[in-house]
Every structure is written in structure tokens, then in C-alpha cells.
Amino acid sequence: xxxxxxxxxxxxxxxxxxxxxxxxxxxxxxxLAEFMAGWQERADPRVDxxxxxxxxxxxxxxxxxxxxxxxxxxxxxxENFRNGGAAINQICRVAGADLSVVALDLDxxxxxxxxxxxxxxxxxxxxxxxxxxxxxxxxxxxVLGEMGIGNSTVAAALAAATFxxxxxxxxxxxxxxxxxxxxxxxxxxxxxxxxxxxxxxxxETLMAFGGREQAAICGAVMRARELRxxxxxxxxxxxxxxxxxxxxxxxALAHCxxxxxxxxxxxxxxxxxxxxxxxxxxxxxxxxxxxxxxALMILRAALECHNGxxxxxxxxxxx
Numbered sequence: 001x002x003x004x005x006x007x008x009x010x011x012x013x014x015x016x017x018x019x020x021x022x023x024x025x026x027x028x029x030x031x032l033a034e035f036m037a038g039w040q041e042r043a044d045p046r047v048d049x050x051x052x053x054x055x056x057x058x059x060x061x062x063x064x065x066x067x068x069x070x071x072x073x074x075x076x077x078x079e080n081f082r083n084g085g086a087a088i089n090q091i092c093r094v095a096g097a098d099l100s101v102v103a104l105d106l107d108x109x110x111x112x113x114x115x116x117x118x119x120x121x122x123x124x125x126x127x128x129x130x131x132x133x134x135x136x137x138x139x140x141x142x143v144l145g146e147m148g149i150g151n152s153t154v155a156a157a158l159a160a161a162t163f164x165x166x167x168x169x170x171x172x173x174x175x176x177x178x179x180x181x182x183x184x185x186x187x188x189x190x191x192x193x194x195x196x197x198x199x200x201x202x203x204e205t206l207m208a209f210g211g212r213e214q215a216a217i218c219g220a221v222m223r224a225r226e227l228r229x230x231x232x233x234x235x236x237x238x239x240x241x242x243x244x245x246x247x248x249x250x251x252a253l254a255h256c257x258x259x260x261x262x263x264x265x266x267x268x269x270x271x272x273x274x275x276x277x278x279x280x281x282x283x284x285x286x287x288x289x290x291x292x293x294x295a296l297m298i299l300r301a302a303l304e305c306h307n308g309x310x311x312x313x314x315x316x317x318x319x
Contacts, residue, residue, distance in 0.1 A: 009034045019311055039228050051136045055134075055144075074106055088293060105212060123207075146214070159240045160189060162273075201247055214237075262285045
């Protein structure tokens with residue numbers, strides 16, 4: 001598997017230490033530049049081409065009443081993305097990311113995971129392939145997001161299957177569940193965990209719980225790793241999807257940043273389990289890649305400082 005280039009990261013750190021600032025004074029900006037240097041294998045990492053992809057899918061678990069909105073909203077939101085009317089469109093425009101939306105068999109929801117597998121192996125592999133195919137090899141960073149009514153319940157199930165715990169530990173309000181809705185979601189997740197307790201690998205976990213957009217996120221993350229493209233993951237749902245890959249390889253997400261700490265209650269627990277430090281915490285929980293796209297702006301600022309600041313020698317300052 002493609003690995004982080006330590007020598008490029010060290011060269012970036014050495015460069016940082018020559019810039020007109022006290023060492024370490026730009027904090028996370030400096031470590032972000034080193035992160036990008038290691039994956040791009042250059043001491044002066046760039047983001048001339050940023051890609052954002054939103055994957056969308058529908059879920060059979062909605063038949064259990066886990067979401068206050070009908071599954072038809074997924075397709076309506078996909079159209080809104082394509083027409084430029086969603087939050088992610090506005091943020092990508094400001095952040096300088098080319099946005100695409102990949103809808104995955106919206107007219108064919110996955111199975112209800114409390115009654116059987118959400119998908120079979122062929123469906124999982126097809127969705128993962130779609131995710132991999134969506135990655136632009138020319139991109140220098142990939143922002144990932146998702147859309148799918150009911151997928152916060154799926155995310156809770158994936159997180160519990162990957163890191164342990166009960167439904168109550170992982171569920172959150174999603175698109176607006178009240179206390180009764182949260183209780184129902186927790187029971188549904190627990191039923192799925194009991195039914196699919198034999199799932200151990202990434203593929204088995206995706207087969208058990210779904211959904212297609214989660215599998216596509218996994219495929220995109222894996223393809224980006226092959227291409228040395230750093231990835232910015234969005235909030236709880238996107239992070240829970242990618243985290244499934246850790247069941248096979250504890251290093252699978254080394255090239256990934258978590259863009260922001262979602263207000264969804266399970267996300268803090270999730271990023272701790274993933275050993276990740278989110279770039280931002282803005283009380284966002286919209287999904288659709290919105291927090292990750294905001295984090296792209298921070299990443300761009302970090303690289304502008306890294307590449308554009310004068311060194312002490314260039315500025316004629318004695319360090």
C-alpha cells in the first residue's frame with residue numbers, strides 16, 4: 001500500500017522552521033503542510049485541483065420509521081446539488097473545489113438490516129467500484145460527502161460494528177429525530193448488531209448494514225490512497241463509512257483528514273476511536289460534505305503560508 005513519505009514531510013518541516021515566524025507558531029497550519037508534503041512527495045505541496053464528491057443512496061431501514069422524512073427526499077436533494085442550490089455548492093465555490101454528485105440506484109433501496117443483509121457482495125463491490133471511478137487522478141485533494149435519508153442510522157450501526165458499543169452509544173438526531181425517534185433508532189441498531197454479529201471484515205460489515213453511498217466512500221478512499229491523494233472526510237456519516245476500512249487495515253485512513261467535528265453526538269466518540277483530530281469544530285451536522293469543504297479552505301490557507309512566506313534570509317532578518 002502507498003505510504004507516507006517521511007523525507008518529504010521532514011523537508012517541509014525544515015522549510016517551516018526557516019520562515020519568518022517562531023517555530024511552531026502557526027500550529028495546525030504547519031502540521032497540515034507536513035501532512036500534504038508527505039502524501040504529495042514534495043516539500044512544497046499544492047492544491048491546484050480540488051475535487052469534491054457527494055455520494056447518494058437510499059436505505060431499506062427507513063421502513064422501520066427511523067427518519068422523519070421520506071426516502072424520496074434523497075432524489076430531490078440530489079437534484080438540488082446538481083442545480084447548485086445546496087450548502088455544499090456554495091462552500092465548494094468559495095473553497096475552489098469542483099463538485100460532482102454520484103447517485104447510486106436511488107430507486108432501489110438497500111435491504112432492511114434488521115431483517116437480513118443490506119446488500120450482497122456484488123452490490124457492495126459495484127458501489128465501491130463506483131466510488132473508485134469517481135476519483136479524478138489529477139486531483140490533489142479529495143473532499144467526500146454523502147446524502148441519503150436514513151443514513152445516520154446506518155452510520156451508527158457501522159460505528160458500533162467497527163468499534164463496539166450499543167445503538168444508544170452511537171445514534172443521534174440526524175435530520176431531526178426527537179427523543180422517541182432516538183430510542184427507536186437505538187433499538188433498530190441493536191437488532192441489526194445482534195443479527196449480524198458474525199460480520200468481521202470491511203466487506204462483510206458493508207454487506208450487513210449498507211449503504212451504497214457508504215460503500216462508495218470506501219471505494220473512493222481506497223482509490224485515493226493508490227493515487228497518493230489526501231482525503232478530507234466530512235462528519236459522522238462519512239467518517240463512519242470510511243472507518244469500516246479499519247477492520248481490515250489499521251493504516252487504511254492514514255491519508256485522510258477529518259474535516260470537522262460534527263454536532264452529532266457519536267462523532268466525538270468516533271474520531272477518538274479513529275485516532276483523528278478534526279480540523280474544525282463549528283457545530284455543523286448537515287452532512288453532504290459541507291464541513292469537509294470548509295476545512296479545505298483552512299488547508300489552502302496553510303499551504304499558502306507554507307509556500308508564500310519569506311524565510312528569515314529572504315527577509316534579511318537575523319533569526
